[in-house]
Amino acid sequence: MDKFWNNNLEIKNELDEVIKIMEKRIKNSNRSIRNILLDMIRNSGKMLRPAFVILSGKFGEYDRKRILPLAAAVEMLHMATLVHDDIIDNALIRRSKPTIQAEYGKNYAVFIGDFLFSECFLLLSDNITIENLKKVSKVVSRICKGEIGQFESRYNIDITINDYLKRIAAKTAALFALSFYVGAYESNCGEKLAKILGSIGYNIGMAFQIIDDVLDYTGEENVVGKPLCNDIRQGVFTLPLIYSLEKNKDEKMIALLKKESYCEEDIKRIVEFVQENGGVDRSKMLAEKYTKKAFDKISMLKDSPPKQILIEVTSKLLYRNY
Amino acid sequence: MDKFWNNNLEIKNELDEVIKIMEKRIKNSNRSIRNILLDMIRNSGKMLRPAFVILSGKFGEYDRKRILPLAAAVEMLHMATLVHDDIIDNALIRRSKPTIQAEYGKNYAVFIGDFLFSECFLLLSDNITIENLKKVSKVVSRICKGEIGQFESRYNIDITINDYLKRIAAKTAALFALSFYVGAYESNCGEKLAKILGSIGYNIGMAFQIIDDVLDYTGEENVVGKPLCNDIRQGVFTLPLIYSLEKNKDEKMIALLKKESYCEEDIKRIVEFVQENGGVDRSKMLAEKYTKKAFDKISMLKDSPPKQILIEVTSKLLYRNY
Numbered sequence: 001m002d003k004f005w006n007n008n009l010e011i012k013n014e015l016d017e018v019i020k021i022m023e024k025r026i027k028n029s030n031r032s033i034r035n036i037l038l039d040m041i042r043n044s045g046k047m048l049r050p051a052f053v054i055l056s057g058k059f060g061e062y063d064r065k066r067i068l069p070l071a072a073a074v075e076m077l078h079m080a081t082l083v084h085d086d087i088i089d090n091a092l093i094r095r096s097k098p099t100i101q102a103e104y105g106k107n108y109a110v111f112i113g114d115f116l117f118s119e120c121f122l123l124l125s126d127n128i129t130i131e132n133l134k135k136v137s138k139v140v141s142r143i144c145k146g147e148i149g150q151f152e153s154r155y156n157i158d159i160t161i162n163d164y165l166k167r168i169a170a171k172t173a174a175l176f177a178l179s180f181y182v183g184a185y186e187s188n189c190g191e192k193l194a195k196i197l198g199s200i201g202y203n204i205g206m207a208f209q210i211i212d213d214v215l216d217y218t219g220e221e222n223v224v225g226k227p228l229c230n231d232i233r234q235g236v237f238t239l240p241l242i243y244s245l246e247k248n249k250d251e252k253m254i255a256l257l258k259k260e261s262y263c264e265e266d267i268k269r270i271v272e273f274v275q276e277n278g279g280v281d282r283s284k285m286l287a288e289k290y291t292k293k294a295f296d297k298i299s300m301l302k303d304s305p306p307k308q309i310l311i312e313v314t315s316k317l318l319y320r321n322y
Numbered sequence: 323m324d325k326f327w328n329n330n331l332e333i334k335n336e337l338d339e340v341i342k343i344m345e346k347r348i349k350n351s352n353r354s355i356r357n358i359l360l361d362m363i364r365n366s367g368k369m370l371r372p373a374f375v376i377l378s379g380k381f382g383e384y385d386r387k388r389i390l391p392l393a394a395a396v397e398m399l400h401m402a403t404l405v406h407d408d409i410i411d412n413a414l415i416r417r418s419k420p421t422i423q424a425e426y427g428k429n430y431a432v433f434i435g436d437f438l439f440s441e442c443f444l445l446l447s448d449n450i451t452i453e454n455l456k457k458v459s460k461v462v463s464r465i466c467k468g469e470i471g472q473f474e475s476r477y478n479i480d481i482t483i484n485d486y487l488k489r490i491a492a493k494t495a496a497l498f499a500l501s502f503y504v505g506a507y508e509s510n511c512g513e514k515l516a517k518i519l520g521s522i523g524y525n526i527g528m529a530f531q532i533i534d535d536v537l538d539y540t541g542e543e544n545v546v547g548k549p550l551c552n553d554i555r556q557g558v559f560t561l562p563l564i565y566s567l568e569k570n571k572d573e574k575m576i577a578l579l580k581k582e583s584y585c586e587e588d589i590k591r592i593v594e595f596v597q598e599n600g601g602v603d604r605s606k607m608l609a610e611k612y613t614k615k616a617f618d619k620i621s622m623l624k625d626s627p628p629k630q631i632l633i634e635v636t637s638k639l640l641y642r643n644y
Contacts, residue, residue: 030470084436088429107410110432111470114406117439118462125456133455134447140440148352148433 004046004316008309011051014068018050021072025119036100036112040079043095045225048208048317049175050075053183055313056197058306060187066127070186073123074179077136080116081143083109088151089234096225132182139174146170154235155260157245164239168209169202176205196297200310203294208317210287213238215321217271218280223322229267235260239286241270244279291318326368326638330631333373336390340372343394347441355437358422358430362401365417367547370530370639371497372397375505377635378519380628382509388449392508395445396501399458402438403465405431410473411556418547454504461496468492476557477582479567486561490531491524498527518619522632525616530639532609535560537644539593540602545644551589557582561608563592566601613640 001019005012019041026037050071057067085091086099087109093099101109117140124133146167153159153167180201184194215224216231217240231238237245237257245253253273256266274280294314301307323341327334341363348359372393379389407413408421409431415421423431439462446455468489475481475489502523506516537546538553539562553560559567559579567575575595578588596602616636623629 030467030474032474033467033470081436084432087432106428107473108470110406110409110435111466111473113432114403114435114439115463115466115470117436118459118466121443122456122459122463125452125459130447130452130455133452134444137440137444137447141437141444144433144437144440145352145355148355148430148437151429151433152352152354 001044002046004048005051008312011054011309014054014064014071015047015051017064017068018047018054018071018075019044021069021123022076025072025076025123029115032108033112033115036104036108037116039097040083040100043097044075044079045095047075049078049179051313052176052179052201052204055306055309056180056183056189056194056201057187059184059193059197059301059304060189062187066186067183069123069127070182073120073127073136074175074182076116076120076123077140078175080113080120081147083113083116085147087113088147089230091226091230093226096222128182128186132185135178135182139178142170142174146172146174150236153237155257156237157254157257159237159242161239161242161246164237164242165206168206168213172209172212173202173205176208177202193301196300200294200297200314203290203297204314204317207287207290207294210239210283210290211318211320214240214280214283214287217274219321225322229271232267232270233262239283240274240279242279243282244274244277247279248273248277287318291315323366324368326370327373329634333376333631336376336386336393337369337373339386339390340369340376340394340397341366343391343445344398347394347398347445351437354430355434358426358434359438361419362405362422365419366397366401367417369397371400371501373635374498374501374523374526377628377631378502378505378511378516378523379509381506381515381519381623381626382511384509388508389505391445391449392504395442395449395458396497396504398438398442398445399462400497402435402442403469405435405438407469409435410469411552413548413552415548418544450504450508454507457500457504461500464492464496468494468496472558475559477579478559479576479579481559481564483561483564483568486559486564487528490528490535494531494534495524495527498530499524515623518622522616522619522636525612525619526636526639529609529612529616532561532605532612533640533642536562536602536605536609539596541643547644551593554589554592555584561605562596562601564601565604566596566599569601570595570599609640613637 001015005015022041023038026034053071053074054067082094083100086094087101087106091099092102100112124136150167150171153163177198181194181198184197213231216228216238219228221228232241250273256269291314298307298310298314323334323337327337344363345360348356375393375396376389404416405422408416409423409428413421414424422434446458472489472493475485499520503516503520506519535553538550538560541550543550554563572595578591613636620629620632620636
């Protein structure tokens with residue numbers, strides 16, 4: 001597993017169990033599905049979503065037999081969306097390894113994603129209330145709408161900050177919020193506390209995606225684990241660029257962006273434009289604002305070990321470089 | 323809707339309602355998703371699976387408010403698998419129209435399929451018992467495994483009849499069985515009757531897929547609604563060819579099949595080989611055998627209007643030309 005949880009052994013150990021649950025789920029599938037997915041599971045990233053299900057569960061009557069399968073289901077759902085996203089983005093590398101679509105082809109990627117969806121729902125139907133299962137379905141539907149929206153607004157220089165925020169709320173923050181909410185609710189935290197935790201998840205998710213989009217402009221390729229400037233190459237205009245265009249409607253830059261296909265020299269010019277016009281800095285400030293909102297809600301929680309972990313993680317996510 | 327149900331107005335009217343439910347579900351999605359899916363829904367085929375949910379429901383305490391959304395969910399699930407299958411098969415035409423992947427690209431097709439999956443589960447979680455929801459997830463998982471298995475055994479001349487039957491059980495018959503089972507169970511038919519109806523569905527499904535595979539060799543393109551010999555073009559060896567190879571291990575034919583890419587002349591030779599070696603006739607006989615098994619189970623049901631419809635439909639499906 002990723003080094004992200006090395007300082008929180010309690011969470012790390014639970015996440016190791018989540019990995020075992022996922023491995024067990026795919027044990028009986030075709031050999032090729034099994035091998036592909038075992039690779040993917042063993043190369044899992046920070047596993048934030050399942051960690052948040054667990055962490056949130058610890059605010060209530062934590063029952064690992066119930067919570068860990070839920071955490072596994074949420075991670076499988078996330079994996080499904082990654083596998084399918086990589087098809088759309090034509091992504092070759094993720095977490096420093098070839099993507100499924102790059103290594104095995106789009107055909108495998110389609111069915112591996114579907115298989116993960118079905119296994120997610122199978123795990124859920126054994127371990128969740130029907131109301132929350134409905135919430136999960138709604139989030140999947142939102143993620144799809146968000147991804148289609150993103151795909152459709154490629155090369156659209158009229159995209160607003162509001163459009164962007166709506167898009168990342170759907171494609172990222174909704175699942176973060178759900179992870180927190182479900183972990184809490186299914187641990188009998190009660191609706192009120194579950195909603196507060198869900199809202200913390202939402203704000204962390206918004207900050208997380210903004211930082212991700214910033215790292216696509218400013219990160220180091222070998223640290224981030226995937227090629228930089230991937231969004232812009234696909235025609236996806238994210239916050240740093242949107243802010244920069246808002247500040248400076250440079251005609252040459254707009255003409256360049258309208259070309260709808262960029263060479264390396266174009267990419268370099270776009271990155272420079274974004275840095276010169278403060279797009280990165282303003283984006284970081286907005287991520288900080290969402291993080292602050294998360295902290296405001298966290299401060300409403302009574303002191304406890306999971307609260308302490310939550311504080312550490314929230315701040316670590318804001319100041320990460322991968 | 324397709325003319326298939328023109329003689330059964332009772333079912334046809336219910337299916338019209340199913341279409342309305344589906345249309346309502348997609349009303350609030352992005353404009354492009356909506357337009358693409360409205361087209362697809364209005365060009366729906368025989369709608370066998372939702373019809374079987376309804377028909378099976380009529381063996382119990384039929385409550386259309388409960389059964390019709392289930393029927394819609396099952397059809398959306400089927401649509402999702404079609405959209406994703408068409409990506410794998412590189413299919414250009416289905417039901418006499420361009421496929422989504424042909425018209426809008428693979429990217430749209432991936433997310434449209436995912437969106438349909440999520441809407442299916444959303445509909446289900448409002449209208450089904452958790453046990454049956456689990457059954458649905460299991461069937462989705464089986465369909466994926468069946469499709470991956472089919473994809474992996476392309477160009478494999480050692481594929482056995484047993485492999486083939488396992489594959490079509492997973493990719494087709496399981497959902498037919500489920501449609502019957504769920505309709506009956508959710509109408510309080512009781513476990514025993516639901517299982518009999520499920521088993522009727524399974525046998526109809528097996529016969530249906532075999533006939534589909536026969537039509538790929540013998541049908542008329544404008545009647546079937548998709549290009550002929552599509553399976554063989556993709557390297558998918560179906561029952562007519564497997565039977566023929568079992569009878570005649572013609573070295574030249576085996577060498578041709580091993581080429582893993584066929585020109586029109588090759589396709590013609592394969593079709594002739596299958597016809598000369600009785601592959602089509604033996605396949606039809608096996609479809610009849612499954613149909614007979616279905617009839618044996620149907621005869622266990624007490625006489626009723628839905629039983630009468632079931633008899634007509636089962637026989638009509640065996641002797642169809644599209």
